[in-house]
Structure formats: structure tokens, C-alpha cells
Amino acid sequence: MTAISSARIMILVFSDNANRSSEIKKELAIASQHGLVVIPVRIEDVAPKGAFAYELATRQWIDLFGDWGQGVERLVSHLRGVIASKGPTQPAAAPGAAPRAASRTFGHVLWPAKPRARAARILVVVLLVSASLGTVVWLRGVFTGDASSFRDCPTCPVMTIIPAGSFAMGSPANEADRDDDEGPQHEVRIAKPFAVAKFAVTVDQYTAFVQATGHESGTSCSAWTDGKWAPTPGRSWRNPGYLQDPSHPAVCLNWNDAKAYVAWLSGKTGKAYRLLTEAEWEYAARAGSTTRYYFGDQDDDFCRFGNGADQTAKKTHPEWTVLPCDDGYLTTAPVGSFKPNRFGLYDMLGNVWQWVEDCYANSYRDAPIDGTARTRVDCRLHSLRGGSWNDSAKSVRSASRNGVATEERNNTDGLRVARSLE
Numbered sequence: 001m002t003a004i005s006s007a008r009i010m011i012l013v014f015s016d017n018a019n020r021s022s023e024i025k026k027e028l029a030i031a032s033q034h035g036l037v038v039i040p041v042r043i044e045d046v047a048p049k050g051a052f053a054y055e056l057a058t059r060q061w062i063d064l065f066g067d068w069g070q071g072v073e074r075l076v077s078h079l080r081g082v083i084a085s086k087g088p089t090q091p092a093a094a095p096g097a098a099p100r101a102a103s104r105t106f107g108h109v110l111w112p113a114k115p116r117a118r119a120a121r122i123l124v125v126v127l128l129v130s131a132s133l134g135t136v137v138w139l140r141g142v143f144t145g146d147a148s149s150f151r152d153c154p155t156c157p158v159m160t161i162i163p164a165g166s167f168a169m170g171s172p173a174n175e176a177d178r179d180d181d182e183g184p185q186h187e188v189r190i191a192k193p194f195a196v197a198k199f200a201v202t203v204d205q206y207t208a209f210v211q212a213t214g215h216e217s218g219t220s221c222s223a224w225t226d227g228k229w230a231p232t233p234g235r236s237w238r239n240p241g242y243l244q245d246p247s248h249p250a251v252c253l254n255w256n257d258a259k260a261y262v263a264w265l266s267g268k269t270g271k272a273y274r275l276l277t278e279a280e281w282e283y284a285a286r287a288g289s290t291t292r293y294y295f296g297d298q299d300d301d302f303c304r305f306g307n308g309a310d311q312t313a314k315k316t317h318p319e320w321t322v323l324p325c326d327d328g329y330l331t332t333a334p335v336g337s338f339k340p341n342r343f344g345l346y347d348m349l350g351n352v353w354q355w356v357e358d359c360y361a362n363s364y365r366d367a368p369i370d371g372t373a374r375t376r377v378d379c380r381l382h383s384l385r386g387g388s389w390n391d392s393a394k395s396v397r398s399a400s401r402n403g404v405a406t407e408e409r410n411n412t413d414g415l416r417v418a419r420s421l422e
Contacts, residue, residue, distance in 0.1 A: 015044040084116040147214035151267040156209040157197035171399035190371040195419040199335035204246035221252035221409040240411035247334040249414045255382040258355040258415040272420035277373040278358040285344035294341040307349030321392045352414035360403025388412035
């Protein structure tokens with residue numbers, strides 16, 4: 001924290017995950033204690049919460065998620081004004097200590113490994129202004145929680161980069177609860193890194209898509225009614241038959257809805273958004289693990305990592321087979337409510353089934369070994385992976401698969417997106 005105490009200005013680059021960063025909250029408190037001028041710069045349309053809301057309530061915000069040019073003008077003007085009003089920004093030396101030389105460097109810079117253009121331009125602006133006037137600036141930013149994550153637009157999913165690698169796809173013959181369609185187990189090579197959404201697509205994100213495109217997602221969706229699954233008129237992603245808020249995963253989506261969503265993202269951002277292939281999905285879900293779940297083999301550990309049919313569900317549905325633990329949710333949970341896997345992906349198992357690109361086949365015989373999708377012209381069933389809030393141990397394992405008609409909508413089914421990096 002020496003760099004903070006040596007600075008005179010803290011520029012807090014604020015975005016989605018800053019609200020959850022305890023480290024930045026501590027740094028903001030230290031900056032306030034040392035009398036730094038704090039300039040919050042918001043690059044995504046998110047409001048400060050908790051300690052941030054209190055600390056930043058009286059600050060002058062600079063918004064850069066809208067009109068970039070106007071926002072930069074305000075940032076430059078404000079930064080110059082603060083520096084000019086403060087005079088030379090050399091901190092006072094401690095009694096008896098030698099005076100410190102004026103500095104034109106940042107106390108600290110935290111950026112993603114591959115900064116987005118907007119983030120890079122903020123850095124350039126601050127460097128030029130501070131260097132021209134001679135100052136020490138502490139520049140702090142959290143974009144999406146780690147250096148390998150990014151977001152292409154305010155309503156786009158948060159993405160994280162998954163490294164290339166190899167893994168054994170499917171399950172061994174002796175795995176508990178194994179289905180025949182999980183074999184034969186085979187080695188798959190993912191040759192290039194790719195990006196995967198940290199969370200399933202949320203109600204809020206799907207709403208933005210529908211509002212922008214007018215996409216029709218149907219007026220009937222299968223739901224658990226009178227002890228069985230049945231198509232239910234009036235059910236849709238807007239009203240799946242249970243309460244959701246904008247942070248819950250969107251459900252009642254079929255494969256065509258999922259494809260329309262990623263096509264819209266691609267058009268909106270100019271980036272190659274798509275569904276994961278089935279091999280990519282399992283590789284990303286396992287995150288280097290070879291066990292039934294990405295956290296181990298024990299069913300009673302599941303509720304710390306995902307939302308499946310559990311003891312909460314048993315109270316309402318005593319006829320269900322459930323997990324021997326309690327996650328506290330009867331239906332969907334807000335995305336990110338449980339612990340992530342080693343790749344930093346949340347809810348890969350449970351909460352909602354996730355559509356992938358592949359046509360479903362009842363075995364891996366002749367399946368691609370290079371991570372590409374298995375496709376057919378006459379594909380009637382597509383694969384879903386991950387299990388959902390109403391599934392027990394058998395269906396929320398890393399190897400579990402499901403094949404569902406392309407046009408079918410269920411209130412257990414959603415999607416997660418991928419993005420090619422080249």
C-alpha cells in the first residue's frame with residue numbers, strides 16, 4: 001500500500017465486479033485516510049453497492065460507457081482541475097526524512113492481460129495528463145474479477161479465457177450413475193484458447209436481446225405440473241412458472257433461441273460469439289478434473305458448487321430423488337451463487353441445462369477428437385449439458401448428457417456462450 005500513500009489522486013476504474021472486490025474496498029479506505037482525491041470512472045453501467053455506495057456517494061463520477069468523447073473531455077478537465085488546484089503533487093515527507101523527488105509515475109496499474117480498447121485509452125489519457133503536470137496517480141480498476149476476463153459491451157456476458165489442452169471426454173465404465181451415451185471415453189485435443197461466459201445468460205441479458213431484435217421465444221414451455229413434465233401454455237422465459245429476478249439464468253429457451261442470441265451478440269460486437277461445442281463444454285466444465293464432478297466424487301459436497309434437486313426440493317416434491325445436501329433453492333438461483341470451478345466458471349453443473357452446438361448422438365463412437373461439433377443436416381436433437389435445479393446426482397455430473405428436440409422449450413433449459421479469440 002506504499003504506492004497509495006505516495007499518490008495524490010486515485011482513479012477508480014469501476015465496472016461489474018468492483019462491487020465484490022474486498023481488496024479495492026480496503027484500498028479505497030486507505031486512499032480516503034491519506035486524503036487522496038478519488039475520481040471514480042465508470043466504464044460499465046453499474047451502480048456502486050455497500051461500502052462503495054457510502055464511500056463514493058459524494059464523488060463526481062465520470063461515465064465512459066456512453067459517449068466516449070464527452071466522457072474523456074470530462075475526465076481530462078476534472079483531472080487537470082484537481083492537479084492544478086493541488087499544485088505540485090509531491091507528498092509531504094515524514095519529519096526528519098529527506099524530501100521525496102517529484103514523480104510522474106502511477107502508483108499501480110491493474111489491467112486485464114489484453115486490455116480492451118476503452119481501458120487502454122483511459123490509461124493513455126491519464127498518463128498524458130498526469131505526466132504533463134507532474135503528479136503521482138493511483139489508478140485502480142477491476143473489470144471482471146481476473147486478468148483473463150473481459151466484456152465486449154455493457155449488456156454482454158462476462159467472458160473468461162480458457163487455455164488450450166487435452167482431456168478424456170466421457171466417463172469410465174465404472175463411474176457411478178454412468179449412462180451408455182457417455183462412452184466410449186476418448187481423448188480430445190482443444191488446440192486453441194477460446195473464451196467462455198463465466199455465467200449462464202441471465203434474464204437481464206436475454207431481455208436486452210429481445211428488446212433489440214423483437215425475437216419471439218414462444219408462448220409455451222414444458223414445466224413440472226401434476227407430477228409430470230408437460231408443455232404448459234402461457235409459460236415462457238418471461239414467466240417460466242416460478243419467480244425469477246434479472247440475475248437468474250434465462251430458461252424456456254430452445255436451441256434456435258440460443259443460436260439467435262449468439263448471432264445477435266456477434267452482430268452487435270463484431271466478435272465471433274457462438275455456442276460451445278460439446279467437447280469444449282466438458283473440457284471447460286472439468287477444468288482439469290477427472291472425477292464425477294469438477295470438485296470431486298462426493299454427492300454431499302455438491303450444494304457448495306451448484307444448484308440441483310436437493311433437500312429443499314424434497315420438502316415440496318417428496319417423490320423426487322434428490323442430493324443429500326441443501327443449497328437453499330427450490331428452482332433457479334441467481335448466477336454465481338456457488339463456488340466456481342478451477343477455470344473460474346460458475347454453475348457449470350446444475351441451475352440450468354446449457355445448449356451446445358452439437359447434434360445429439362447416443363454414443364461417442366466416431367465423435368470428433370479435435371473439439372469440433374458433431375453436426376448433421378437432418379439434426380432433430382441437440383445436446384444439452386450440465387443438469388439443472390431439478391436434477392439429482394446422476395444428471396449433474398460432468399459427463400452427463402441430454403438430447404432434446406431442437407424446437408423444445410423447458411423451464412430447466414438455458415444457455416452459455418463461447419467466443420472465438422481469432
